[in-house]
Amino acid sequence: MTPDNDRDDATMFDLAPVSLWLEDFSGLRALFAQWRAEGVSDLRTYLRADRARIARCTRELKVLKVNRRTLELFGAPDQATLLANLGKVFRDDMLDHHVDELVQLWNGARSYTSQTVNYTLDGRRLDVNLQVRVLPGHEQGWDRVLLSLEDLSVREQARQALQRSERYAQGLFEHSPVSLWVEDFSAVKRLIDEVREQGIEDFRVFTDVHPEFVDRCMAEIRVIDVNTQTLTMFRAPDKTALLRRLPDIFRDEMRRPFTEQLIDLWAGKLHQQRETVNYALDGEMLHVHLQFAVLPGHERDWSLVQVSLTDITARKRAESYLEFLGKHDALTKLRNRSFFDDELNRLERKQIHPVAMLVIDLNGLKQVNDERGHRAGDALLRRTGEVLAKATQAPATAARIGGDEFAVLMPGGDEHAAEAFLATLHELVELNNQFHSGDPLRFSVGTAISQAGERLEAALHRADAQMYRQKKAFHANAEFDRRKDTE
Known part of the structure; x- marks a missing residue:
């Protein structure tokens, strides 16, 4: 290779848009050979038994050169400062990820990819995608290994924020003091659309003449999930038992309110509330205040619906008793x-x-x-x-x-x-x-x-x-x- 080519390669290395590290792994290879000679066969177990062994492996990795993007990424003014502070860069949970990388090398891999953690010199966490490759011609000695780091911190922070948001939403759902149901009404919508296509205009009369249509719609509702309060309210030991016995819950007096719900859906009312009757699995009649909403983004097919049920049985009994006393x-x-x-x-x-x-x-x-x-x-x-x-x-x-x-x-x-x-x-x-x-x-x-x-x-x-x-x-x-x- 000519000197001009060498300079071009050096320039490309230095100006690459990702963090590049040229390292010498020959010391690590020698250490692996020593441990094999000492009878080590399961490197993962061996390293987990003593974290100091992981740190020893890390010390055997010699950094030869890093590029400009690496200095920017880790907040180092120059390579000497970065190399002098590698203990700040490679620490804590990075060591746990490092075990998997070492095991791949031990098992004969000469290139691998992993997601790991590094730290900038001022202590900021970096989530990075690491790609490691023993360069061609150096497979026997591992004296030239190229590492590239892609900064995933923003993406990882967004992912973690999304996870926190999902956990928060799930917590609100799961521990709500009212019964919450997530349901799929898409089959109900298809049935209603079919009736509309037949030229039916007065849907109320249609449901009066065809009560079996109401039963069919009720049977087509698919329950996706329920929360803890639902199990408590309906005396169900678990979700499986509840979903298996839905016909025992939705029956009898519920038919009329459900018919009114269908009539409102026919009229385009995707947010509704009304009082209705359900039954607990032990047979007790439950008076409930129902709130129904097709969730945003699902207005076209009703595939995601939230139903909340507030138990008003005690209130209805009190009202009934007061009415009784009045007469x-x-x-x-x-x-x-x-x-x-x-x-x-x-x-x-x-x-x-x-x-x-x-x-x-x-x-x-x-x-x-x-x-x-x-x-x-x-x-x-x-x-x-x-x-x-x-x-x-x-x-x-x-x-x-x-x-x-x-x-x-x-x-x-x-x-x-x-x-x-x-x-x-x-x-x-x-x-x-x-x-x-x-x-x-x-x-x-x-x-x-x-x-x-x-x-x-x-x-x-x-x-x-x-x-x-x-x-x-x-x-x-x-x-x-x-x-x-x-x-």
């Missing part, structure tokens, strides 16, 4: 006075005739409260509620309209209906008194049948007046019995 008497479980008045007004507005009315008074309640306490009186009231609930069949309703006073409304009922009710009531009272050994149930009852053109309130007053006549007779007989007992 029922808490002690007897019968309807209350408020409901009775509303029902009376409703029947009046509807002009329903005839209406059989019964006003019923629980005799002796005050005496039981005075002599045996309110707990005993409450027991009598509960028994009255049980008897009246058993005797009353829809559309008739029974209500507690006062402390010891009850009423029964029988829309469309005439004298025969009232008499049949009284006969059933007497039978139930007799059975109840036989079952309970305490104070007997005794009623004063007034009945009235509304006449055409008569206000229902007037008929109610007639029944009330009849009840009071019975009650007065009851008290008169009770007073007569007490006098007789004292004679």
Whole structure:
């Protein structure tokens, strides 16, 4: 090679856009020969047993020359400064990567590539792609080895930032306090598009006429992932068990809300929320607030959808109980006075005739409260509620309209209906008194049948007046019995 060629090669080496190192590995080759002679066969295990052996290998690598890009990359003013500080460049986790490189040389490789770590002189970490090649003609002595380093730090930092972001997002998903589902609705979209292509315009009517279409759409939803709260909420031991039993979760009362969800999707509403019903794997009904969103970038095919479910079962039970209390008497479980008045007004507005009315008074309640306490009186009231609930069949309703006073409304009922009710009531009272050994149930009852053109309130007053006549007779007989007992 001519001197001019040598100068050209030197210039190309020095001006190369990547970091280049020309090194002498002959000392490392001699060290390997020594260890083989000493019986070392598994270099990886040998080096792992004593990290000082890795450092010894590194010391046997002699740097002959580096190029300008190398000095820039490592922040060295010149080659002498760089070589004097190689201990700062090759350290820490670089030694762990170095084991793999040494093992490749030990096993006969004369060129290899690896991703490793170096450090600049001011301590900045460099993630680099290392390419090593024993130069042709030097395979026996390893005295000329060319190393090139490509700086991957920016790319690696971006990759690590992406990993951190993914871990953060996964953490938010996995540990969210609400149930999260990632689903694929692409098959549902295809089914809806097929219906649209058939010329269907009123999708609501279509789903009413073809309920099997709703079932098919429900079956085509593919669940990709769920979070931990989902397993807790649905009483599932693991994701496999949950996904295997999806038909047990999405059924019955869910059909109507899901149909509305499909209708909204048909109309282009890709973000929705509504209340619906699911079931836990143990069969418990769960009331949930559902939020549905087709994720950005997937609007064309609905292939990635997030569904969040917030358990509102406790709230719905509380609302249901408050609604119950608003229309029922808490002690007897019968309807209350408020409901009775509303029902009376409703029947009046509807002009329903005839209406059989019964006003019923629980005799002796005050005496039981005075002599045996309110707990005993409450027991009598509960028994009255049980008897009246058993005797009353829809559309008739029974209500507690006062402390010891009850009423029964029988829309469309005439004298025969009232008499049949009284006969059933007497039978139930007799059975109840036989079952309970305490104070007997005794009623004063007034009945009235509304006449055409008569206000229902007037008929109610007639029944009330009849009840009071019975009650007065009851008290008169009770007073007569007490006098007789004292004679």
